[in-house]
Amino acid sequence: MTVQQPNSFRTGPDERGHFGIYGGRFVAETLMPLILDLERAYNEAKADPKFQKEMDGHLASYVGRPSPLYFAERMTQHIRKTASGLSDGGAKIYFKREELNHTGAHKVNNVLGQIMLAKRMGKNRIIAETGAGMHGVATATLCAKFGLPCIVYMGAVDVERQKPNVLRMRMLGAEVRPVQSGARTLKDAMNEALRDWVTNVADTFYCIGTVAGPHPYPAMVRDFQSIIGRETREQMLAAEGCLPDSLIACIGGGPAAMGLFHPFLDERAIEIYGVEAAGHGIPSGQHAASIAGGRPGVLHGNRTYLLMDSDGQIVEAHSISAGLDYPGIGPEHSWLNDMGRVKFLSVTDDEAVAAFQLCSKLEGIIPALESAHALAKVPELAAQKPKDHLMVVNLSGRGDKDLASVEAFLESKK
Ligand SMILES: *Cc1c(COP(=O)(O)O)cnc(C)c1O
Numbered sequence: 001m002t003v004q005q006p007n008s009f010r011t012g013p014d015e016r017g018h019f020g021i022y023g024g025r026f027v028a029e030t031l032m033p034l035i036l037d038l039e040r041a042y043n044e045a046k047a048d049p050k051f052q053k054e055m056d057g058h059l060a061s062y063v064g065r066p067s068p069l070y071f072a073e074r075m076t077q078h079i080r081k082t083a084s085g086l087s088d089g090g091a092k093i094y095f096k097r098e099e100l101n102h103t104g105a106h107k108v109n110n111v112l113g114q115i116m117l118a119k120r121m122g123k124n125r126i127i128a129e130t131g132a133g134m135h136g137v138a139t140a141t142l143c144a145k146f147g148l149p150c151i152v153y154m155g156a157v158d159v160e161r162q163k164p165n166v167l168r169m170r171m172l173g174a175e176v177r178p179v180q181s182g183a184r185t186l187k188d189a190m191n192e193a194l195r196d197w198v199t200n201v202a203d204t205f206y207c208i209g210t211v212a213g214p215h216p217y218p219a220m221v222r223d224f225q226s227i228i229g230r231e232t233r234e235q236m237l238a239a240e241g242c243l244p245d246s247l248i249a250c251i252g253g254g255p256a257a258m259g260l261f262h263p264f265l266d267e268r269a270i271e272i273y274g275v276e277a278a279g280h281g282i283p284s285g286q287h288a289a290s291i292a293g294g295r296p297g298v299l300h301g302n303r304t305y306l307l308m309d310s311d312g313q314i315v316e317a318h319s320i321s322a323g324l325d326y327p328g329i330g331p332e333h334s335w336l337n338d339m340g341r342v343k344f345l346s347v348t349d350d351e352a353v354a355a356f357q358l359c360s361k362l363e364g365i366i367p368a369l370e371s372a373h374a375l376a377k378v379p380e381l382a383a384q385k386p387k388d389h390l391m392v393v394n395l396s397g398r399g400d401k402d403l404a405s406v407e408a409f410l411e412s413k414k
Contacts, residue, residue, distance in 0.1 A: 009265035009341050012332065017215020017302075020338060022331035025214035027301050030198050039216045041121045046223070051120065058112055062145065063102050065109075065227065069235035069392070070095045074362045075378070083383035091246070091382035091389035094239075095365070096232050096260065098396050105368065105397030106228060106256045107138040111207060113224035115142040118205035125200065126150045128207045129193040131158055131186030132322030133165025134397070135209030140174035150174040153192045155185035162322060164401065183316050186326055190300050210253025211330030214301030218330050225259025232392055233263055240390055246271040248381065249394035250373040251344075252288075252323050254330035256396040265341060273381065274333060275373045277319035278346035288317035290329040291337050291344040304331040320349035320409060321369035321402070351376040353409055356399060368397035369405065 012019045025035055045051040059065040072093040080090035098106040118126060126148050130136030136152040143150035152169055156178040159166055169176050182188035190213075197206045211218045211225075236244050247264060249257035251274045264270050279287035287293055290305040297306040299314060307315045307327040317325040336342040347355075352369055355376035360366045367375060374393050382391055399406075 003339055005339065009336065009339070010262065012335070013215060013219055017218070019332045019335035022296070022304050022334040023215060023218060023302050025301055026298050026303070027214045028198060030201075031194070031214070034197065034201055035214055035216075037121075042117060042216055042220050045117055045120055051116065055113060055116055058116075059109070059227065063108050063112065064100060066231045066235070067097045067100050069232060069239065070097055071239070072363055075359070078362055079379050079382045080387075083379065089383060089386055091385035091391040092387065093378060093382060094236070094244070094390065094392045095395040096228060096392055098228060098256065098394060099365070099368065099371070099398035103138050103141050104400070105134055105138070106225060106259065106394075107135050107209060108141070109227055109259065110209070110221050110224040110255060111135070111138040111142050113220070114205070114207045115139075115146055115148070118148070118207070119146060121205065123203055123205035124148055125204045126207055127153065127193050127196050127204055128209065129153045129186065129189040130209065131155070131189065131326065133158070133162040133169070134323055136174070136176070137165050137168050137172070139207050139209075140169040140172035143174060144172045151196070152176050153179050153189040153196070155179050155183070155189050157184040158186065158189070158322075185316065187299070187314060194300070209255070210326065211255045211258050211332060212253050212300055212302055212304065212328055218302065218332055221255050222258045222262055222332065225255045226262045228256070228259035228394065229261060229263035232260060236390065236392070242390070243267060244270060244390045244392045245385070246273065246381065246389065246391045247394075248273040248275065248374050248377060248391065250275045250324065250370045250396060251329060251333065252370065253326050253328065254333045256394055258330060258332060260392070260394045261342065265336075272342045273377065274342050274344045275377050276329075276344060276346045277321055277324040277352070277373055278348045279318040279320070281348055282346060286318040287346070288319040288325045288327070289346045290327065291334070292346045294327075296334065299328050302331045304334045305329050305337070320352060320405060321373065323368065323370040323397075324373065345377055347373045347376040349409065353406055356402070356406055360399070365395065366399040366403075367395055368399045369402040371396045372399070
């Protein structure tokens with residue numbers, strides 16, 4: 001199928017929040033004024049040099065940016081040595097080290113922006129949803145820093161599964177509210193947060209953790225995360241005198257990936273890969289690959305690829321990586337998929353755990369299981385490229401939180 005390519009991949013969404021047929025704002029009448037208010041405030045903040053300057057200050061002194069761009073020399077050598085039939089090939093691998101950010105992942109980039117926006121709007125009560133707990137921890141962290149009350153909605157099943165992050169949020173002063181509806185996981189937590197927002201319109205700011213939700217969230221979260229790609233451009237130019245040749249990142253809802261990809265979308269020679277979680281394998285039905293195993297529908301205020309049964313009911317996602325098991329994907333990713341600009345791949349639990357172990361031993365970096373999904377595709381992609389091909393992997397987070405899951409997974413295979 002040939003699709004009409006736009007002049008630029010970077011101008012979306014349109015004024016109603018659409019990326020092609022995706023995105024939009026499918027919300028209750030009562031939420032509309034809030035969403036419009038947020039959009040107005042965000043557009044003003046974006047154009048205000050004072051807001052940007054203050055954010056840059058916090059990014060440097062609190063988050064710890066810029067995060068390094070690191071040449072993964074031993075992984076590069078390992079791939080060159082082990083890939084069969086390589087005479088002269090094997091790309092040069094770089095890691096964009098988002099795992100070194102305060103709180104251990106990329107999520108803080110977005111939360112900082114939204115909490116600063118909340119303060120600017122005079123909203124003094126922050127709510128958030130969380131699945132694995134990482135977005136909840138980032139939100140609780142910045143609410144502590146700025147002295148704001150924080151309520152985190154979390155599915156009751158996730159509260160049980162992700163105890164350490166629940167304890168972190170409480171230590172940071174946040175209230176964690178277990179959600180008992182539906183499957184009692186992330187999707188239900190997000191529904192509950194939207195309900196809270198409608199009933200507390202005057203003082204509440206809803207801090208969304210992913211590039212989904214009603215417009216302007218997908219664009220706003222992308223913009224806050226785009227610091228990843230902007231830094232990568234500068235750092236690669238400084239290191240190699242040119243831009244990278246390929247980019248690769250894992251996808252839960254998609255902010256880590258979109259943040260790396262967006263500044264490069266119009267350099268069409270750059271190959272871009274998003275990696276979804278294939279769990280037990282796409283045919284098993286137990287996975288979190290919305291593009292590979294889903295179809296377009298509406299959830300949480302936007303149209304996008306979703307995991308659904310034949311009746312259109314949302315089905316639970318599965319992945320060994322709790323941060324990837326969202327049953328949808330950001331609408332901009334859905335559009336980039338249909339346009340053929342980003343290629344979507346998927347990686348099983350087994351492959352991700354193998355990559356987790358390999359990266360730890362070769363580079364002395366224990367990656368998050370989420371990031372290990374991107375790493376798992378690197379050997380195969382890099383082996384097909386010449387030695388002067390520069391490949392950047394988004395190392396979205398660190399893996400301390402995943403040691404128990406990996407241990408249990410390896411035990412179960414014995
Ligand atoms: C949440 C999380 C992800 C998921 O990526 P999205 O940006 O939500 O697509 C990836 N890596 C880490 C370390 C995470 O915490």
